[in-house]
Amino acid sequence: MDFLEQAGKSLDLVGCSRWTREDVVRFQNRRLRELVRHACERVPFYRKLYRRHGLEPGEVNGIEDLGKLPPALRSEMQEAAPGDLIASGFDQKRLVKWRTSGSTGDPFTVCRTWFEDRLLQLLRIRQLRRCGLRWTDLRTSSAIGERPASSRWNLLDPRFTILRRAPVNILAPAREILDRLAALKPDVLVLYSGILAWIAAEATEEDLRRIRPRFIVAVAETLTPAMRQLIRERFNAPVYDFYGAHEFNLIASECVETGIYHVEDCGVIVEVLRDGKPCAEGEAGEIYGTALHSFAMPILRYRLGDLVVRGPAQCPCGAPYSTILRIEGRVVDRFPLPAGGSLHPYHLVVPLTRLNNWVRRYQIVQETIDHIRVRVVPMPVEPPGEAQKAELLRLLSEAAGPGIQVTLELVEELPPAPSGKSRLYYSLVNSTK
Numbered sequence: 001m002d003f004l005e006q007a008g009k010s011l012d013l014v015g016c017s018r019w020t021r022e023d024v025v026r027f028q029n030r031r032l033r034e035l036v037r038h039a040c041e042r043v044p045f046y047r048k049l050y051r052r053h054g055l056e057p058g059e060v061n062g063i064e065d066l067g068k069l070p071p072a073l074r075s076e077m078q079e080a081a082p083g084d085l086i087a088s089g090f091d092q093k094r095l096v097k098w099r100t101s102g103s104t105g106d107p108f109t110v111c112r113t114w115f116e117d118r119l120l121q122l123l124r125i126r127q128l129r130r131c132g133l134r135w136t137d138l139r140t141s142s143a144i145g146e147r148p149a150s151s152r153w154n155l156l157d158p159r160f161t162i163l164r165r166a167p168v169n170i171l172a173p174a175r176e177i178l179d180r181l182a183a184l185k186p187d188v189l190v191l192y193s194g195i196l197a198w199i200a201a202e203a204t205e206e207d208l209r210r211i212r213p214r215f216i217v218a219v220a221e222t223l224t225p226a227m228r229q230l231i232r233e234r235f236n237a238p239v240y241d242f243y244g245a246h247e248f249n250l251i252a253s254e255c256v257e258t259g260i261y262h263v264e265d266c267g268v269i270v271e272v273l274r275d276g277k278p279c280a281e282g283e284a285g286e287i288y289g290t291a292l293h294s295f296a297m298p299i300l301r302y303r304l305g306d307l308v309v310r311g312p313a314q315c316p317c318g319a320p321y322s323t324i325l326r327i328e329g330r331v332v333d334r335f336p337l338p339a340g341g342s343l344h345p346y347h348l349v350v351p352l353t354r355l356n357n358w359v360r361r362y363q364i365v366q367e368t369i370d371h372i373r374v375r376v377v378p379m380p381v382e383p384p385g386e387a388q389k390a391e392l393l394r395l396l397s398e399a400a401g402p403g404i405q406v407t408l409e410l411v412e413e414l415p416p417a418p419s420g421k422s423r424l425y426y427s428l429v430n431s432t433k
């Protein structure tokens, strides 16, 4: 599939901001049929998976038939040979790659064509526009480390004067983040929820006089009511929560009028399932997604691992999207440090997900104030050598900082976390939530 063919396909979306619910469903049905056929014909992983379940692509005519598709499990996709996940005809080397930490702690690489990636970014911008983004606004984005978050092909970004975006290193100390924001003076503050709450608490009156966003978008972590109130009151601006994942980009975002989450139905089909059955309104279940614009690496009925509460079939504001009432997953504890201050566990996630390819799953637990235990389930195919383990331990210790002992354990299975805690990382020292 070449660029023009992909661009032609997405013409389907022209005018989608005026779609009715029927238009949205018609689009999803058509896309799903195409994707299932495409995956069966051109992606070895899905061909094998569907053959094993005796499924013929013709059996899936629309979202009503989603239940016939066996879910694609991240663990199975992780173990598949990388070439098995990519559709024939796509050059793997030219795809945009996103290494996701995975909300259940299974790092995984998602690939898209440049065009697919930009299209999803446009859907996100469309939602930011609904919240009040102006073309000339400067907005921030979360960067892990000093590396700018934007890719080199980011035509929507700084070289043009519209849709400007400035990366902010969220691993920096609060003082540095606040100084950078005071210098940038962003019109729209877009950062991880936990970082927003943290800097809201740390900001001085002088900081707050200098940092005056028109609105704030919280991403990547659960935004609790207490966090929201703190951020809104300190920065004196409305706060909207965006829920997304690397696999899909934006999945749902808060309605400006009602506070219910609108699902990004033009980019992803969301299912909320409990014991494999769709949840009714008000019921909590696990979220599964089907990416509607991913042809290079199709993602069909993919289990994200987050817990959400299904909302009404349509938002009372009249928007044509399905809804989610609450997102329960994604709570992150900061780790308190012996010398005062705190450490965001993402510091340790970076070496685990970015710098090596042998980590299958991980768990980071602060056992005592000066001891962090990292458990890793290695990939079964190529277990790491002593040198690789030592290197990872060195990077983890460096990330944790002085005065903290890090131990690295290779295990076959991760022990369950205490209830209510994120399984990925948690602190036994104290709970900030």
Ligand SMILES: [Zn+2]
Pocket (backbone or CB within 6 Å): 255, 256, 257, 258, 260, 262, 315, 316, 317, 318, 319
């Ligand atoms: Zn709404």
